[in-house]
Amino acid sequence: MSQVWPIFRREFATYFATPLAYVFIVIFLFAMGAFTFYIGNFYANGVADLSVFFGYHPWLYLFLVPAIAMRLWAEERRTGTMELLLTLPVPLWATVVSKFLAAWAFTGIALALTFPIWLTVNYLGSPDNGVILASYIGSFLMAGGYLAIGAAISAMTSNQVIAFVVSVVVCFLFTVSGAPIVLDFFQGWAPLVLVNTVASFSFLTHFSAITAGVIDIRDVIYFFTLIALFLCVNIVVIDLKRVAR
Amino acid sequence: MIEIEALIKRFGPVAAVAGIDLKVAKGEVLGFLGPNGAGKSTTMKMVTGFLAPTSGRVTVCGHDIETDTIAAQRTIGYLPEGAPAYGDMTPRQFLTFIGRVRGYSGPRLNDKLAAAIFNTDLEPVLDQPIDTLSKGFRRRVGLAQALLHDPPVLILDEPTDGLDPNQKHSVRRLIKAMAPEKAIVVSTHLLEEVEAICTRAVIIDRGRVVADGTPAQLLARSRHHNAVTLTLPARDADAIAAKLKALPSVAGVEQNENGDGTVRLTAFPKGGALPVEDVSRLAQTGNLKISELYAERGRLDEVFYAITTHDTARGRETSA
Numbered sequence: 024m025s026q027v028w029p030i031f032r033r034e035f036a037t038y039f040a041t042p043l044a045y046v047f048i049v050i051f052l053f054a055m056g057a058f059t060f061y062i063g064n065f066y067a068n069g070v071a072d073l074s075v076f077f078g079y080h081p082w083l084y085l086f087l088v089p090a091i092a093m094r095l096w097a098e099e100r101r102t103g104t105m106e107l108l109l110t111l112p113v114p115l116w117a118t119v120v121s122k123f124l125a126a127w128a129f130t131g132i133a134l135a136l137t138f139p140i141w142l143t144v145n146y147l148g149s150p151d152n153g154v155i156l157a158s159y160i161g162s163f164l165m166a167g168g169y170l171a172i173g174a175a176i177s178a179m180t181s182n183q184v185i186a187f188v189v190s191v192v193v194c195f196l197f198t199v200s201g202a203p204i205v206l207d208f209f210q211g212w213a214p215l216v217l218v219n220t221v222a223s224f225s226f227l228t229h230f231s232a233i234t235a236g237v238i239d240i241r242d243v244i245y246f247f248t249l250i251a252l253f254l255c256v257n258i259v260v261i262d263l264k265r266v267a268r
Numbered sequence: 269m270i271e272i273e274a275l276i277k278r279f280g281p282v283a284a285v286a287g288i289d290l291k292v293a294k295g296e297v298l299g300f301l302g303p304n305g306a307g308k309s310t311t312m313k314m315v316t317g318f319l320a321p322t323s324g325r326v327t328v329c330g331h332d333i334e335t336d337t338i339a340a341q342r343t344i345g346y347l348p349e350g351a352p353a354y355g356d357m358t359p360r361q362f363l364t365f366i367g368r369v370r371g372y373s374g375p376r377l378n379d380k381l382a383a384a385i386f387n388t389d390l391e392p393v394l395d396q397p398i399d400t401l402s403k404g405f406r407r408r409v410g411l412a413q414a415l416l417h418d419p420p421v422l423i424l425d426e427p428t429d430g431l432d433p434n435q436k437h438s439v440r441r442l443i444k445a446m447a448p449e450k451a452i453v454v455s456t457h458l459l460e461e462v463e464a465i466c467t468r469a470v471i472i473d474r475g476r477v478v479a480d481g482t483p484a485q486l487l488a489r490s491r492h493h494n495a496v497t498l499t500l501p502a503r504d505a506d507a508i509a510a511k512l513k514a515l516p517s518v519a520g521v522e523q524n525e526n527g528d529g530t531v532r533l534t535a536f537p538k539g540g541a542l543p544v545e546d547v548s549r550l551a552q553t554g555n556l557k558i559s560e561l562y563a564e565r566g567r568l569d570e571v572f573y574a575i576t577t578h579d580t581a582r583g584r585e586t587s588a
């Protein structure tokens with residue numbers, strides 16, 4: 024659709040028209056650095072790879088991505104521009120996809136700006152750059168998943184704070200369902216199928232598979248399916264609000 | 269060009285729009301009137317496809333807004349209530365964005381932008397963020413956005429709210445100039461606007477159409493329609509009032525003190541009579557010191573009040 028591009032462009036430019044983008048990027052980079060170097064003991068590990076760095080991504084995204092997503096629709100609803108946007112001759116799906124892509128591209132930029140850390144490991148040793156590239160791709164896909172969830176939830180309210188809190192909770196569920204604590208809890212008594220199903224919903228399961236260095240098509244499909252699913256939820260939510268309000 | 273059939277919108281138990289039927293043809297400027305909360309904006313939101321109706325049907329230029337939404341929306345220019353716009357953009361960026369989404373680019377886009385900017389006098393603020401604009405300029409940005417693609421149908425929710433008198437005048441002139449080629453619906457609380465630009469006035473109240481006619485037809489329902497008012501010294505007032513009352517075309521006379529030693533007498537017509545001739549004859553023959561004499565066309569505010577004040581409210585007022 025020809026309208027995807029102008030909407031994408033406007034949305035994307037909005038990040039940089041306000042301090043939001045800069046604040047977000049600074050916090051993002053600072054948090055990534057702090058976790059990796061201090062908490063993760065990057066230097067003491069003595070191994071030249073970025074697994075520690077990527078290991079923290081799901082937990083950082085858990086808070087940072089909902090912060091990006093919360094304004095996506097809630098802000099439009101609050102200021103009334105929603106009315107403007109939805110009465111333009113653009114199919115709803117195109118509007119939803121454009122806005123999502125703009126936010127995703129923005130998180131992509133924030134992620135790309137962590138490149139000094141990649142330079143650092145290459146300076147210190149000789150890491151497997153294939154694994155690192157795969158991990159970056161996996162991290163980007165995972166950010167898209169968090170973002171799609173946050174966007175759909177943002178469409179439900181005009182209150183950004185509510186959008187943020189609910190998104191964090193939902194994203195948390197999607198993250199921890201693969202964490203050892205949760206899986207151990209199921210392990211002893213639940214049938215293996217159930218344990219695997221719970222784990223298969225988790226970002227962690229699929230992300231750690233990718234960071235191991237293999238981009239399995241099933242993990243990629245998982246993230247794209249999840250994104251598509253939540254974009255559909257996003258569309259349905261907006262459509263339902265149009266009917267009921 | 270706009271057809272509304274049995275349109276209903278409920279918000280929970282409340283029917284904001286409770287069954288509206290309207291047809292607006294090309295060349296018409298329809299003034300959409302009604303008290304706060306009457307359902308004007310809600311109706312417009314359904315006509316433009318922002319809200320889905322609970323029941324009923326809207327077609328715009330032959331396209332059903334619910335089933336053929338995009339085609340219908342292409343033909344509409346819409347100024348939503350409060351003129352929302354992206355505050356971090358400048359008018360130039362904002363209008364460019366709207367133009368691009370509407371499918372324009374290159375020189376054609378520039379032409380459209382130039383025309384919309386010229387028509388709404390936006391030149392002085394083109395590169396200032398919309399958030400920092402005054403209310404009137406914001407409204408004009410919204411208007412420019414609605415006019416940009418020169419649509420056959422214009423839906424304007426309070427387009428002159430917050431504009432200064434000069435701008436009001438220029439927006440009204442603009443609407444009048446576009447009118448022959450378009451179907452225009454304008455909601456407003458300014459009754460003089462209806463007389464100035466509308467070919468038709470529709471009053472809605474509690475979600476229903478309660479009056480529909482030309483401004484002249486509405487004026488004819490006013491108590492002051494064809495009434496004659498004259499200003500004269502207070503000492504003559506009673507005598508003249510008695511004479512006026514005796515005229516066959518006069519039903520009653522009202523006296524109002526002006527406070528400067530003069531009195532205003534208003535003679536109301538009997539039935540469809542035109543008392544202005546009788547009264548002016550009386551004024552000439554009586555050798556009176558009359559400083560002012562005029563016939564009224566009627567008062568829309570009076571008609572509006574009479575139609576939209578509900579029985580309960582009216583009862584309270586008369587008993588008080």
Ligand SMILES: Nc1ncnc2c1ncn2[C@@H]1O[C@H](COP(=O)(O)OP(=O)(O)OP(=O)(O)O)[C@@H](O)[C@H]1O
Pocket residue numbers: 268279284302303304305306307308309310311349
């Ligand atoms: N989203 C909503 N949820 C619930 N009620 C609503 C909603 N939008 C409008 N209403 C109600 O519908 C009724 C009609 O509102 P509407 O905005 O159409 O009035 P209006 O005629 O435009 O009034 P005004 O002259 O004040 O602009 C009001 O009683 C309003 O409270």
Ligand SMILES: [Mg+2]
Pocket residue numbers: 308309310349425
């Ligand atoms: Mg309104």
